[in-house]
Amino acid sequence: MNKKGDIPGQDRVATVDLSEPLTFPAEAYTSPEYAAAEAEKLWARVWQHVGRVEELPHFGDYMTYEICNDSILIVRANDNRLRAYHNVCPHRGRRLVPVPKGSNGARGNSKAGRFFCGYHGWTFDLAGNNTDILNREDWQGALTEERVCLSPVQVDTWGGWIFINMDPDCMPLRTFLEPAAGLLDPFQFENMRYRFRQWTVFDCNWKVALEAFMEPYHVAATHPQLSKYGDFYAWSKAQGLHGNDGFDTPDQAAEDSAATTTVHRTGKGADARRMMAQMQREFWETVGAATTQVMVDAAERLVDELPEGTPAAEVHHHWLESCKKDYAALGVKWPDMSDQQMAAAGLAWHIFPNMSILQGPVFALYYRTRPYRTDPNKCIYEAVAIERFTEGGAPATEWQFKEATEENWRKVIAQDFSNMELVQQGLQSRGFRGNLPNPHQEQKVTNLHRNLASYMGTGAPTPLK
């Protein structure tokens, strides 16, 4: 165990160069032994996001989070404080708050400010103290408070997300999240609220599902309809435990500016005004996120507001200024962010171990994947859109289970889904020689395996040559 505040393996938080051609084996995706070890060596020791702060606004609001065979209970307790516990009764081990079968967690409110175990009635306040034991004297004084209270779990927040860590000696959340947190703070995710949240279950490893969203190298083949907007050539880099990417050109001559690194850049096409409008509309219709209605509307006005032949960079700048004005008119603050800050953040992030965020000034689309129990061939997959809304304008949302059809998830995400189970099948082939991640465009993937290996003690990427 590490001492509090200690950073295990400084190389995890170091940004390393992974541009050398590297390979890593398929074991991390397919081995039952590896998956069982992951529960101990990875999931029991890392910070992982369990939901959004907005889900627990009132005293007594609670949710559970399931990871491998553990269930964590998170509750808004006294003093407005979030607390987390292992969701187990210390008497004879009943799950304290039952998690409905086929759900991705229990949610509710403990109005009375207590949790009551339905088996023998042991009762706990929201601070985790045991407040009632039937016939306590039968234990002849052996039941100390430490013996009968709920087992605490570390809990903290960043960007409006609630994170937990089962390791009592873990490093602070902020340390764990750097440098991602510092580079993403300007987006002020804490001011965004849910627009939708959907989940499903796939017959693939959680890493296969996550990696389907970690690089734009797949766009040309998986989303050919998007190629008309640009080449989707990307830089990709390790940021300690985490990683990010952004648009690039093969000769790497592109200006490192917001216009060339944001998902909204104008790419190919004779008329940048029309291309921008078309791209925005297509994203809105076929992703259902990664932009907003206000931004789509502003893009559709470009053709009226700018003369034909306006250069792409100017179109992009004008459009962003229009978005800002439109949001200001609605009373929604657009975060103050320089082009440099936006460029440094890039297009999308992998937050170790299991979260992928595609960010913008007023929206984010993110994915979370987790093992289904400890089955290496199955995972829970969630996709969430958050957005800045007017005061009180956020819609009421709930988690929705959606079968993985195009109708339920829209075209682009359904295209990504189409690879997942095939990848899982292929990774089990005795003819597969190991992963060959692109040394320029898929460093985020390599970095995930570099960091996984530091927790797991196996599977580190090795030179290809």
Ligand code: FES
């Ligand atoms: S198992 Fe909870 S009171 Fe007995």
Ligand SMILES: [Fe+2]
């Ligand atoms: Fe994709």
